[in-house]
Amino acid sequence: MARIVARIGWSLRLAVLALVATAALISAAAAETDKERLERLIAEGNKRYALLVGIGDYSETVPVKFVQENLDAVTRLLTEDLFIPAANIVRIENPDNISLAGTFGYDKGELGDFGGLDITHPDAELFVYYVGHGSRDLRGSNTTNAAESEGYLLATNSRPALLSRTAYSYDTLLANLDAYQKRNFPDGRVVLFMESCFSGETNDGVALNPSMAAALLAPTEGWDEPQSEHDVIAIAAAGADTPAYWDEERHIGLFTDALVAGLSGRADSEGGDGNGTITVAELGDFLRQSVSARARTLGKGDQRPQVQEQDLEKTLANLARTPQPTASPLIEFEVKDLEARLAEIDPRNLPGLKRLSRDVEAFRNSCGDDCRSYLARLILLQDDLRRQVDLCDAAATMSGRWQERGAFNRLAEFDQICAPPDMVDACVASRDLSSKACQCLRDPEDESCQIDPAQICADGLTSATEAGVAQTSLDPLLQFQRLQRNCARDTEALAAARETVCAAAEKGFDANGPIAPGIAACPFAKTLATQRREAERCRSEFAAVEAQSGDHTRLANFIAEYPNCGQISDARVLLDRRIADALGKADTARTPADRKRVHGDLTAIRNAFEGSLSRAALASIDDAISALDETACPVALRSAKEKGLAALSQFVRERPNCEAEIAEAQKLVATGECRAQFERVSGDDATQLIAFTERNRSCEAEVANANARLETLATQCIHRAGEYERAEPREAIRRYRACSSTFGGTFDWVGTQASSSLARLNRTIVCADAFDAMPHDDADALIGFIGRFKAQCPSYTEEAARLYAALPAAVPDVTQFDGIYTGQRGYTEPGRKSPDRSCLDRYEFTATVENGEIRFDSDDRSWTGSVGADGAIRITREGISPRTKSEMWISGSLSGAYARGEMFSGYCGTGYFELSRR
Numbered sequence: 001m002a003r004i005v006a007r008i009g010w011s012l013r014l015a016v017l018a019l020v021a022t023a024a025l026i027s028a029a030a031a032e033t034d035k036e037r038l039e040r041l042i043a044e045g046n047k048r049y050a051l052l053v054g055i056g057d058y059s060e061t062v063p064v065k066f067v068q069e070n071l072d073a074v075t076r077l078l079t080e081d082l083f084i085p086a087a088n089i090v091r092i093e094n095p096d097n098i099s100l101a102g103t104f105g106y107d108k109g110e111l112g113d114f115g116g117l118d119i120t121h122p123d124a125e126l127f128v129y130y131v132g133h134g135s136r137d138l139r140g141s142n143t144t145n146a147a148e149s150e151g152y153l154l155a156t157n158s159r160p161a162l163l164s165r166t167a168y169s170y171d172t173l174l175a176n177l178d179a180y181q182k183r184n185f186p187d188g189r190v191v192l193f194m195e196s197c198f199s200g201e202t203n204d205g206v207a208l209n210p211s212m213a214a215a216l217l218a219p220t221e222g223w224d225e226p227q228s229e230h231d232v233i234a235i236a237a238a239g240a241d242t243p244a245y246w247d248e249e250r251h252i253g254l255f256t257d258a259l260v261a262g263l264s265g266r267a268d269s270e271g272g273d274g275n276g277t278i279t280v281a282e283l284g285d286f287l288r289q290s291v292s293a294r295a296r297t298l299g300k301g302d303q304r305p306q307v308q309e310q311d312l313e314k315t316l317a318n319l320a321r322t323p324q325p326t327a328s329p330l331i332e333f334e335v336k337d338l339e340a341r342l343a344e345i346d347p348r349n350l351p352g353l354k355r356l357s358r359d360v361e362a363f364r365n366s367c368g369d370d371c372r373s374y375l376a377r378l379i380l381l382q383d384d385l386r387r388q389v390d391l392c393d394a395a396a397t398m399s400g401r402w403q404e405r406g407a408f409n410r411l412a413e414f415d416q417i418c419a420p421p422d423m424v425d426a427c428v429a430s431r432d433l434s435s436k437a438c439q440c441l442r443d444p445e446d447e448s449c450q451i452d453p454a455q456i457c458a459d460g461l462t463s464a465t466e467a468g469v470a471q472t473s474l475d476p477l478l479q480f481q482r483l484q485r486n487c488a489r490d491t492e493a494l495a496a497a498r499e500t501v502c503a504a505a506e507k508g509f510d511a512n513g514p515i516a517p518g519i520a521a522c523p524f525a526k527t528l529a530t531q532r533r534e535a536e537r538c539r540s541e542f543a544a545v546e547a548q549s550g551d552h553t554r555l556a557n558f559i560a561e562y563p564n565c566g567q568i569s570d571a572r573v574l575l576d577r578r579i580a581d582a583l584g585k586a587d588t589a590r591t592p593a594d595r596k597r598v599h600g601d602l603t604a605i606r607n608a609f610e611g612s613l614s615r616a617a618l619a620s621i622d623d624a625i626s627a628l629d630e631t632a633c634p635v636a637l638r639s640a641k642e643k644g645l646a647a648l649s650q651f652v653r654e655r656p657n658c659e660a661e662i663a664e665a666q667k668l669v670a671t672g673e674c675r676a677q678f679e680r681v682s683g684d685d686a687t688q689l690i691a692f693t694e695r696n697r698s699c700e701a702e703v704a705n706a707n708a709r710l711e712t713l714a715t716q717c718i719h720r721a722g723e724y725e726r727a728e729p730r731e732a733i734r735r736y737r738a739c740s741s742t743f744g745g746t747f748d749w750v751g752t753q754a755s756s757s758l759a760r761l762n763r764t765i766v767c768a769d770a771f772d773a774m775p776h777d778d779a780d781a782l783i784g785f786i787g788r789f790k791a792q793c794p795s796y797t798e799e800a801a802r803l804y805a806a807l808p809a810a811v812p813d814v815t816q817f818d819g820i821y822t823g824q825r826g827y828t829e830p831g832r833k834s835p836d837r838s839c840l841d842r843y844e845f846t847a848t849v850e851n852g853e854i855r856f857d858s859d860d861r862s863w864t865g866s867v868g869a870d871g872a873i874r875i876t877r878e879g880i881s882p883r884t885k886s887e888m889w890i891s892g893s894l895s896g897a898y899a900r901g902e903m904f905s906g907y908c909g910t911g912y913f914e915l916s917r918r
Contacts, residue, residue, distance in 0.1 A: 041318055045083025047121040047188075051114060052091045053103070055132030060159045065246050067093070070131045070195055070256045077260045078127065082317055087837075090115035097155040100168045105176040114180060116833055120885070124185040127193070128177065131253065134170070134196035137163040153196070165715075178230040190232045191316065195253045197238035233280060233314065235259075235287070236306040245300045254298075255305055258290035259283075265319050266290075271329070276319045281312035289329065331367055335374045338363065338381060348418040350392040350444045357385040392418035392444065400442040403433050411441070418444045421459060457490060461497055468501035472508070473518025477501065498522075538565035545571065550601075552578065552608040559612065579605060579617065586624040599628045633658030637665060645672045674699030678706065686713050686742050693746075707746070714743035714750045722757070729761050736761070767793035776803050783891065787902075790910060798906060801887045805876040814852030814869050817894050821847045821915040823856060825890070829909030839908035847915060849894075863890075871895055873913075 032040070052074060056067035071091060078084040092103060092115055105112040119126065133154040152158070152167035159166045177190045237244035237255035245254050261267075267278050267286035284307035295303045338360055345352050360382050364371060371378065395416045402411045411417075412428045419441055426437035433439075440449035460480055467476035477497055502522035509519075511528070519525050541562065545555050555578070559571050582601045589595045606613075606621045613621075633655065640651040648665045655662065674696060681688045689706045696703060721735035736754040744751035767789060775781050782804040790797045826841040833839055847856035854865050854873060861882060865875030871894035877884055884905070890913050892901015897917035904910050 042083045044318070046085060046088075047123065048078075048082060048084045048088065048125045048127065049117050049119055050078050050084055050089045050127040050129070051103075051117060052089065052129045053095070053100070053132070054091070054093050054130075055095065055154065055156060057094045057156055058133065058154065059157050061133065061154070064132055066251045066253065067131055069251045070253055071129075073252055073256055073260050074129050074193075077263055081264050081319075082127075084127075088117070090117055094156050096157045097166050097168065100153070100155045104168065104173055108172050108175040109179060111176055111180050111183070118838075118885075119184050121188070122185050123187040125188050126177075126181065126185070126190045128190060129193045129195070131195035131256065133158075134194070135160055135163060135167070162715075174230055174232055174234070177232050181231055192232055192234045193259060194234070194236040195244060195256045195259075196236070197242065197244040233311045233316075234308055235280075235283070237291075238303050239306055242301055242303050245295055245298070245303055247294065247298065249298075254291045254294050254300075254303060255287065257294070258287050258305075261290065262286040263317055268319060277315055278317045278319065279312065280307060280314045280316055283307070283316055284312065331371060331374060334363060334367075335371075335377055335381075339377070342381060342384060347388055348392070348420070350389065350396075350418045353385055353389050353392065354445070357382065357389060360385065391416065396442055396444055403427070403438055403442065406431070417441055419449070423449075458493075461490075461493055465497040465500055468497070469504045471518065472501075472505045472516065474498060474501055474521055475518050534564075535566070538562055538567050541565075542567040542571060546574070549578075550604075552604045556608040556612070575609070579621070583620065583624055586628055589628065595628045599625060602628070603634065633661040637661040640665065641668070645669055648672075670698065674702045678702040681706070683709050684713070686710060689713075690746060710743065710746055714739065714747055717743065718750065718753055718757075721754075725757070725761065729765055733758055733761050763792055767796045771796045771800070774800075777807065779804060779807050782807075786904065787910075790904070798887055801889060801904060801906075805878070805887075805889060814867050816869075817867050817871060818850050819848075820918045821849060821899070822918060823847045823913070823915045825858070825903055825911060825913045827903070827905065827908045827911035829911070832909045833907060839905070841911075865890065867894060871899070873899060873901055873915075 052071050054067040054071045056064040058064070071093070075089060075091070078089060079086060092099070095103065101112065103112045103115055117126075130153060134151060135154060136149040136151050138149045150164075151170035152163040153170060153173065154160070154163075154167050157166065158168075174192075177192065181188060181190045237253065246252070247254055247257055250257060262283050263278060265278075267283045268274055268276065271285050271289065272278065272282040284305070287305040287307070291303050291305055295301065338356070341356055341359075345356060347353075360378060364378055395414070395418055398414070399411060399417055402408065402414075408428045408431050411424065417424055423437045423440055427435060427441050430437065440446060443449065461477075464476040464480035468474055477494065481494065498521075502519065502524065505519045505522060506524045509524070515525050515529055520529065541558055542565070545551070545558050548554060555571060555575060558565075559568065559575070562568060562571075565571075582598060582605060585594070585598045586602060589598045602621050602625050606618065606625070610618070636651060636655055636658065640647040645668075648669050651658075652662050652665050652669065677696060678692065678699065681692050683689075689710050693703050693706050693710075717735070717739040721732050721739055724732035724735060736757050740751050740754035740758075744754065770785065770789060771793070774785050782800045785800045786797045786804070823845050825843050825845075827835075827839045828841065835841070843858050845856045845858040847854055849867050852867050852869075854863075854867050854875070856863050861880055861884075863875055864879040864881075865873060867873055873890065873892040873894060875890040877888045880888060884907075886906030888905050890901060890903045892899050892913050892915070894915065899913075899915035901913040902910060903913045
């Protein structure tokens with residue numbers, strides 16, 4: 001009854017929700033037409049931007065699959081469902097670590113170019129998507145807990161063993177995304193999607209970084225959630241302890257596949273409220289459910305997408321169309337629950353069967369078309385219930401007829417009555433139709449005739465136990481467990497029943513007889529079976545030992561591995577006999593062939609039993625070997641090993657006939673000398689280490705250790721030089737040069753990194769010196785500095801341009817140049833941004849010069865500047881409307897009817913400017 005009430009309550013909730021949703025839709029329809037809604041969403045899309053980064057081609061670790069497919073899927077989502085213009089989407093594929101840092105910024109607060117995005121709306125939205133490897137630097141964070149270590153995004157040339165130096169920090173990414181938003185669109189927000197994990201493990205279980213083995217200790221919910229002061233909504237593919245898996249069938253990441261489906265509408269329709277708006281909570285629930293389900297289908301591990309708790313109520317997207325509801329996973333769970341209840345219910349419990357039948361009918365009526373995909377299962381479920389109910393009703397009818405005819409013997413033999421056996425026995429014993437027992441057999445639905453499930457279980461278990469004892473088998477108990485799954489929950493009663501059956505079986509068991517399958521699971525039978533298997537193994541192995549009289553190693557292994565076998569005493573007797581036989585043959589051997597054969601046999605016995613024979617036995621064998629061959633090479637080599645390097649060197653000099661042993665001795669001497677020489681080298685002296693590697697190339701292990709130490713010293717050298725870059729750049733230059741000189745010949749990366757740092761530092765020093773030496777109030781000097789240093793010193797040339805723009809303009813008589821002019825301008829700098837859209841090589845216009853002022857319209861902007869008495873033309877950023885975001889100026893000179901000059905834009909670079917009087 002409780003379940004029926006719950007089902008009715010659930011149905012009422014669905015009805016209420018449907019009414020609320022319908023009212024909301026009617027209200028929305030009244031307020032906004034479909035066309036108006038689409039136009040509004042498209043307008044919102046114009047204020048959205050996206051930066052997609054995909055990295056699949058790695059030089060230092062395994063590649064990432066399906067990067068292009070992931071980027072294409074996300075691009076379609078952004079353009080088709082979120083209405084983001086293609087011009088507002090930037091895709092960056094396979095950047096190296098320098099390019100990745102240039103995109104997002106080299107350090108916290110030092111912002112990158114963000115792919116050249118031109119975000120002008122203060123309430124804009126930026127969607128950032130990353131697909132590629134992620135890992136954690138446990139060593140650098142000094143922790144074994146992945147959730148406490150720093151996460152990194154791997155560029156194409158990132159080295160998993162040097163994450164902090166070659167990869168991009170996830171913390172820096174979050175900080176710079178937040179700073180970029182606050183600077184460029186303070187009323188907007190950033191949404192970050194990470195098709196990556198930081199477990200340090202690939203989709204196929206390959207470790208990116210050996211130090212990440214400690215990530216197995218990570219908590220299941222550990223991940224780098226953005227700090228509370230950040231306005232970044234971050235949604236990641238997985239936590240700290242699991243990889244992000246790929247769908248080999250669909251050629252896409254599980255997370256990206258679910259992300260695209262969810263933001264396309266399914267997050268709102270499947271588990272959401274269906275109101276046409278997707279919240280962070282709805283997307284998070286959909287991702288966790290969809291990704292986990294698909295991972296199980298593909299036989300993958302558990303993958304749990306991560307969503308920030310503080311952002312759950314925020315809206316991610318408004319849908320162009322309210323999605324139609326699809327089958328809910330809750331319906332699947334409900335159907336499975338109904339099927340499980342049918343499997344668990346006792347077939348004699350008629351009231352219970354009818355209650356379940358009513359629950360199934362109520363469920364079908366409440367879910368309507370949502371249950372259509374489950375209709376076949378529900379119909380079969382109802383048919384099974386109907387058959388069992390009809391069987392109980394028929395049995396009750398027959399029971400009443402037999403009682404009326406007094407055929408109680410037929411009643412006693414009938415096993416289809418839906419009542420406990422003791423109730424049937426009571427009715428048969430009383431033979432009284434008015435007795436309670438007989439009434440219950442005729443009407444088992446009477447509330448007073450309710451069957452006690454516990455009693456049914458107890459009776460069934462008792463019957464199964466009695467049958468097991470009678471049959472000397474556990475099979476009746478196993479059948480009871482299969483048929484009465486609800487009774488199988490009483491594990492203590494089942495264990496006691498098994499003990500009863502096994503005890504009875506053990507009592508009458510013939511210790512030498514076969515073990516019947518029905519009692520094989522009994523403890524005494526398992527023990528006996530194990531003992532019999534071990535005894536058979538002992539017999540089989542010892543028989544093989546005896547058959548191979550010359551294989552002393554097998555005899556030694558038998559004695560060592562089978563100490564509890566009954567044949568162990570026979571094995572020791574066999575060993576003693578073999579030693580005695582070999583020693584006897586040693587005394588009688590005369591020919592070289594006999595002596596060689598006996599020598600080999602004694603040597604084999606000694607090698608096989610060296611660790612188990614007594615000293616006296618070994619001495620006897622050694623004496624016999626020495627007597628057979630006074631130049632016994634193995635014995636001499638063994639003795640030299642025990643005495644050390646000097647004895648081994650002496651062995652090489654004095655025993656030239658021992659060719660095989662000399663080779664081993666020479667190798668041992670060389671290894672010892674390598675070790676001794678390496679121990680004399682200072683681990684902090686790079687010069688000594690380099691000299692050791694060059695002089696001792698054959699010492700492979702020691703050279704490898706020396707190179708490992710050298711790489712550590714080189715890393716420390718570069719790091720310490722970098723610490724001087726800001727405060728003492730010239731000292732940093734000196735140190736970088738020293739690093740390159742010392743380590744560059746050994747490690748290419750040292751020379752490369754030092755050269756890059758030196759170029760940057762030298763450029764910085766040259767720019768600063770030239771800017772400081774230039775007169776800041778001289779227009780010609782400022783223009784000359786900009787022309788000379790615009791490429792290598794962008795920040796200094798921008799300051800020079802600002803100083804130039806601030807210089808006071810001359811006010812002489814300028815009417816001599818009044819007139820209408822035909823003009824053209826364009827950008828000429830190679831490699832400039834957007835050469836086909838924003839930075840064209842030619843713009844044409846008509847200009848008016850009047851009373852020292854020049855005016856013209858070009859590129860959707862109005863341009864106003866001054867014309868001096870000497871013909872000097874100057875247009876600055878302040879005379880441009882709408883005003884450009886970056887620095888902009890035009891400088892030229894009118895002479896007669898013509899003018900030529902140059903143009904500069906902080907975004908497009910340098911260019912030309914020309915006028916011709918009409």
